[in-house]
Amino acid sequence: MDRLPRWADVALVPLVSLILAFAIAALVILAIGQDPWEAITVMVQGSVMNAYGWGYTLYYATSFMFTGLAVCVAFHASMFNIGGEGQALLGGLGVALACLFVPWPHWSLALIGATASAAAFGAVWAAIPAWLQAKRGSHIVITTIMFNYIAASLLQYLLVNTLKPVGQADPASANFPPATHLPALNDIPLLNLVFTKAVPANVTLFIALAMAVLVWVLLWHTRLGYQIRAFGKSEAGARYAGINPTFVIMVVMLISGGLAGMMAINNVMGEAERLLGNSASGAGFIGIAVALMGRNHPLGVVLAALLFGFLFQGGAELGLWTKIPIEMRIVVQGLVILFTGALDVMVRMLLVRIFALFRPRTMEAA
Amino acid sequence: MDYATFLQMLDSTLRLATPLMLACIAGLYSERAGIFDIGLEGKMLAAAMCAGAAAALSGSVWWGLLAGIGGSLVFAAIHGVTSITFRGNQLISGVALNFLASGLTVLVAQSMFGQGGRTPPLNGPARFQPIALPFAEEARAIPVIGPFYDEVISGHPLPVYAAFAVVALTWWVLYRTRFGLRLRAVGENPAAVDTAGVSVVGLRYAAVMVTGVLCGLAGAYMATALQAGFGKEMTAGRGYIALAALIFAKWRPVAAMWACLLFGFFQALANRPDVVEAVVQVKVPVPFLTALPYVLTVLVLAGFVGKAIPPRAGGEPYVKER
Numbered sequence: 001m002d003r004l005p006r007w008a009d010v011a012l013v014p015l016v017s018l019i020l021a022f023a024i025a026a027l028v029i030l031a032i033g034q035d036p037w038e039a040i041t042v043m044v045q046g047s048v049m050n051a052y053g054w055g056y057t058l059y060y061a062t063s064f065m066f067t068g069l070a071v072c073v074a075f076h077a078s079m080f081n082i083g084g085e086g087q088a089l090l091g092g093l094g095v096a097l098a099c100l101f102v103p104w105p106h107w108s109l110a111l112i113g114a115t116a117s118a119a120a121f122g123a124v125w126a127a128i129p130a131w132l133q134a135k136r137g138s139h140i141v142i143t144t145i146m147f148n149y150i151a152a153s154l155l156q157y158l159l160v161n162t163l164k165p166v167g168q169a170d171p172a173s174a175n176f177p178p179a180t181h182l183p184a185l186n187d188i189p190l191l192n193l194v195f196t197k198a199v200p201a202n203v204t205l206f207i208a209l210a211m212a213v214l215v216w217v218l219l220w221h222t223r224l225g226y227q228i229r230a231f232g233k234s235e236a237g238a239r240y241a242g243i244n245p246t247f248v249i250m251v252v253m254l255i256s257g258g259l260a261g262m263m264a265i266n267n268v269m270g271e272a273e274r275l276l277g278n279s280a281s282g283a284g285f286i287g288i289a290v291a292l293m294g295r296n297h298p299l300g301v302v303l304a305a306l307l308f309g310f311l312f313q314g315g316a317e318l319g320l321w322t323k324i325p326i327e328m329r330i331v332v333q334g335l336v337i338l339f340t341g342a343l344d345v346m347v348r349m350l351l352v353r354i355f356a357l358f359r360p361r362t363m364e365a366a
Numbered sequence: 367m368d369y370a371t372f373l374q375m376l377d378s379t380l381r382l383a384t385p386l387m388l389a390c391i392a393g394l395y396s397e398r399a400g401i402f403d404i405g406l407e408g409k410m411l412a413a414a415m416c417a418g419a420a421a422a423l424s425g426s427v428w429w430g431l432l433a434g435i436g437g438s439l440v441f442a443a444i445h446g447v448t449s450i451t452f453r454g455n456q457l458i459s460g461v462a463l464n465f466l467a468s469g470l471t472v473l474v475a476q477s478m479f480g481q482g483g484r485t486p487p488l489n490g491p492a493r494f495q496p497i498a499l500p501f502a503e504e505a506r507a508i509p510v511i512g513p514f515y516d517e518v519i520s521g522h523p524l525p526v527y528a529a530f531a532v533v534a535l536t537w538w539v540l541y542r543t544r545f546g547l548r549l550r551a552v553g554e555n556p557a558a559v560d561t562a563g564v565s566v567v568g569l570r571y572a573a574v575m576v577t578g579v580l581c582g583l584a585g586a587y588m589a590t591a592l593q594a595g596f597g598k599e600m601t602a603g604r605g606y607i608a609l610a611a612l613i614f615a616k617w618r619p620v621a622a623m624w625a626c627l628l629f630g631f632f633q634a635l636a637n638r639p640d641v642v643e644a645v646v647q648v649k650v651p652v653p654f655l656t657a658l659p660y661v662l663t664v665l666v667l668a669g670f671v672g673k674a675i676p677p678r679a680g681g682e683p684y685v686k687e688r
Contacts, residue, residue, distance in 0.1 A: 028470070032477035080457055138667035139676070141457055142613060145404070145606055146660040146667075153657035161651060288461060325483065327472040334465030338444075342454035342462055349452075 004351055014293060014300075014340055017347050021335035028331055034324050042321050043314025053313060055185060055199020059271065060283075061309030062201065065208035066263035067287025068294060068301040069215050074256040075296050076219055077248055078232040083129060083144025084260040085284025086151030087122040091261025092268040093155060094121030096163065096275035099176040110180040114269050115207065115262055122261015123254040125151060130253030134246040140253075148284070159277055173275035182270045202270035208305075211259060212298040218255075219298075228252050260284060282330075286312075289333055292341040308333070369510075371641060373517040375634050380518065380526055381592060383630025385410065385584040385601075387529040389608035390615070390622045391536050392580035398540070398617060399573030400553040400679040401449055404460035405441065406581055407605025408467030413438040413585025415471035418485035418596030419478055421492040421589070430492065430590050435582030441467060442578025450570050453683030464605075472598050485589070485596040494523035494591035525587040532580065536619040549573055553677035556684040566684045581605075610663035617677065629659040 004013070026036035047053045067084045074081035081087075094117035104110035129143035156171065163173040184202045186195040195201075219225040231238040231248040239245060268279050286308055293307065294300025315329025339347065389406045396403040416437030421430030441463050449456040472483035479486055499520035505512040540546040548569055552559045556566045588604075589596045611629050615621035635642050636655040643649050 028473065032473055034477075082457070082461065132664070132668050136668045138664070138669070141404070142609070143664055143667055146610060146664050149603060149606065149660045150657045150664075153653035153660075156656075157651050157653040160653075285461070285465070288458070292458065325473055325476050327469040327476075327483070330465050330469030331473060332469075334462045334467075334469060337458060337465060338448070338462035342448045342456075342459035343452055345454055346452045 004348065004355065008351060008355070009348075010295060012351060013344060013347055014295060016351065017339040017344065018293070018336065020347070021332065021339045024335050025328070025332045029324060029328070032324070034322065039318060039322060039324055039328075042317050043310070046317030046321070047310045047313040051195050052197050052199060053317075055195055055197070055201045056313040056316075057306070057309040058185070058201035058205055059199065059266070059309070060312040061305045062205045062208045062266045063263050063283040064286050064290045064305035064308045064312075065212060065302055066266070067260050067283050068290030068305050069208075069211055069287075069298060070256045070258075070260035070263075071287045071291035072294065072296045072298065072301050073215055073219070073228075073259065074252055075291060076225075076232045077228045077252040078235070079130075079133070079249065079252060079256070080141050081126065081144055081253065081256045081260075082141050082288065083126060083147050083257075083284070084263075084287045085280050085282070086144070086148035087125045087257040087260035088263045088280035088284045089148075089151045089155050090125040091118035091122040091264035092275050092279040093158065094118040094261060095264045095268045096173050096176075099180040099269060100163075100174060104177075104179050107180060107182055111182060111203070111207075111265065111269075114180070115265050118261045118264045119258035120261070122264075123258040125261070126253045126257020127250065130250050130257075133253075134249040152278075155275075156277060159275065163275060171277050175274045176269065180269065181273060182265075184270070200271045202266070204266040204270050207262070207265070209302065211262070212302050215259075216298040224251065260287065286333060288341070289337045293336060369513070373513055375631070375638065375641065376514075376518045377521075378634040378637065379627060379631045380522060381630075382633040383626045384526045384529045385588050385592065385604055386608050386611055386626040386630055387623055388525070388532060388580050388584035388587065389605055390611045390626050391529075391532050391619060392577040392584065393609055393612045394536065394540075394617060394619060394622060395549070395573045395580070396577040397612065397680055398553045398677055399549050399570045400556060400677055400682065400684070401445075401570055401574055402456040402460065402681045403445065403574075403577060404457060404609060405445055405463040405467075405605075406577075406608050407601055407603065408460075408464035409438040409441045409578060409581035410585040410588065410601045410605050411464075411467045411471050411599070412441050413582040414589040414600055415475055415485065415585075415596045417582075417586035418488070418589035419475065421488050422479070422486045422595065425490075425492050427488075427492055427494055427590050430488075431583070431586045434586030434589070435579050438582030438585060439575065439578040442574050442581070446571050446574040449683065450567055450574070453685070456681050456683075468599065471596070475596060475598075483598045488590060488594045492590065493594060494525060494587070496521045496523055497527070523587070523591040525583060525591055528583065530623070532583075533619050533623045540619060545572075550677075553679055556679050560684075560686065566686075570684075584608075607659050610659055613676075614663055614666050616675070632656075632658045 029036040029039050047057045070084050071081055095114045098114040098117035102113060129140055129147055132138040132143050133140040159171040164171055165174045182202045184199055185191050186198055227243045227248055231243055263283060268275055290301055290304040290308055293304035311329050311332055315326055318324045318328055319326030389410055393403055393406050413434035417430040417434030420433030421427050445459055445463055448454040448459040475485050476483045502516045502520035505515045548564055552566055552569045560566050588600060607629055611622060611625035614625040632655055636652055639652050
């Protein structure tokens with residue numbers, strides 16, 4: 001198979017995959033007797049055409065940046081961390097414990113404390129599958145799936161039996177004290193000129209962006225990042241070069257789990273302001289799509305997270321204003337994962353054929 | 367716990383273990399041929415929706431079953447094309463198909479019936495009816511064994527018995543037929559199978575399609591026998607429990623049956639926390655029982671309860687020429 005030019009590999013392959021995914025999604029909408037054009041109009045109107053819509057799009061995008069970066073870091077070491085969901089749930093537990101049981105004087109300190117706690121809880125939840133992979137050879141994909149379910153059960157137990165205040169019916173923790181409430185984008189000077197209505201997007205967005213930069217620095221400008229990428233390319237090669245596989249697997253999964261756990265400061269601390277049962281609400285899985293779409297590069301992850309934020313908010317708008325159920329966004333998500341992650345060889349073969357069509361002509365001209 | 371309650375628990379164990387068993391054996395074919403399939407969940411869900419819809423429209427459970435298998439086969443075919451023909455990442459393909467099934471089932475059910483993503487409730491010939499085995503009534507008089515025969519063995523819908531037949535058949539196919547030998551070989555060393563002049567691609571497609579048929583049966587059972595119609599996310603992680611059982615059983619059919627019965631028993635326990643409490647004298651939280659299959663699977667994976675070694679070529683696309 002011929003090679004594609006680099007620009008085509010980086011930009012064109014994901015773009016074509018995305019177009020294919022959307023084309024199939026449009027066919028699905030047609031098949032259920034609705035109008036795809038109306039659907040895309042409603043989605044765009046409700047998510048990116050005004051500040052209020054952006055407030056939601058950015059809120060979702062923030063969560064997806066964390067989980068996307070989590071998957072991305074692990075991918076570089078050839079680890080498929082499918083447990084972002086469970087790690088984010090545990091991160092939520094970390095946030096809740098930090099917010100409920102520490103008397104924070106100011107939100108900024110609470111943010112630092114809760115972030116550390118969320119990352120620690122997420123990292124611990126990833127550490128067990130990592131250790132099992134490194135030491136006992138258990139497949140990380142299966143163990144992280146199992147840990148998603150164990151996390152859900154654990155949280156269900158804790159919410160019903162210990163964290164739920166006496167006399168409350170729904171399984172949720174108490175409300176966090178006001179000192180831990182994070183400023184939303186409409187509370188921040190200057191930004192409040194743009195975001196005039198209350199939106200869920202909050203300061204966590206800036207932490208997510210900072211994390212993207214940190215991940216980039218880590219992967220391409222540190223010794224550890226080099227070890228991670230070398231290990232991901234060839235475990236045997238890395239071992240020969242003196243890189244300790246156990247160390248790399250553990251560290252990369254701790255970072256990955258920590259990033260997924262940090263997602264909880266966005267939704268649990270920034271939005272719900274209490275811990276709910278299903279706090280991660282699928283963001284852990286969307287992280288897979290985001291990392292694939294973003295070609296495992298932090299910049300790509302940020303852009304893909306924005307795209308999925310748009311899909312998520314737009315999908316909610318579809319559920320509100322059209323006859324297309326909100327589940328449409330899960331379909332689009334599945335299609336994007338399928339085309340960008342699993343059928344990328346097909347897209348590449350297709351592009352190689354197309355490029356080959358143009359090549360002889362340019363040679364004749366020369 | 368008295369004997370009657372115990373029999374009740376075993377009875378519901380059988381009913382709950384059936385979809386696990388079918389899905390688990392489904393996964394066995396695929397994984398033994400070297401194709402990882404974490405999309406069992408999605409295929410079951412698609413089958414449940416198709417079966418629920420077709421049974422509701424036709425009023426016959428057999429059309430439901432057929433549609434269920436058809437729906438599951440479509441998903442199996444996509445997985446096959448992705449992971450065999452285009453040599454894509456099998457895990458990612460499975461994840462994607464689970465999402466697709468989760469969304470599409472609700473979308474289609476909603477646009478067909480407009481009942482909030484459910485299919486209309488089924489009754490009469492649109493469901494699998496319980497089958498009373500011969501002499502079940504008469505046998506009741508025999509102490510201990512009689513009630514066991516009547517309560518536990520007899521009185522299940524057809525797919526429950528079919529699931530056990532599938533286990534036996536799978537054992538025979540896998541260990542006593544040429545196809546079975548080749549199937550196991552293609553999961554361990556596809557190059558050797560290729561050298562012997564047998565088509566790797568053909569075998570793997572056959573395995574993936576068998577997976578589709580069995581997942582279809584599992585999903586159809588969910589929608590037309592265990593419950594009366596399709597509901598959103600009704601498989602509720604059973605595809606993953608089946609996957610766990612498959613690993614727990616170390617990819618062997620008879621062991622898979624026992625693993626699924628065990629996990630089915632846990633599900634039955636989780637439905638009856640009162641019984642559990644009466645037996646162990648301590649209040650056991652329901653989430654603990656729900657999590658038990660997953661914890662056990664992790665322990666097995668970790669090699670603390672015997673070592674689980676997957677088929678060697680699992681997850682690796684086969685490239686003929688280098």
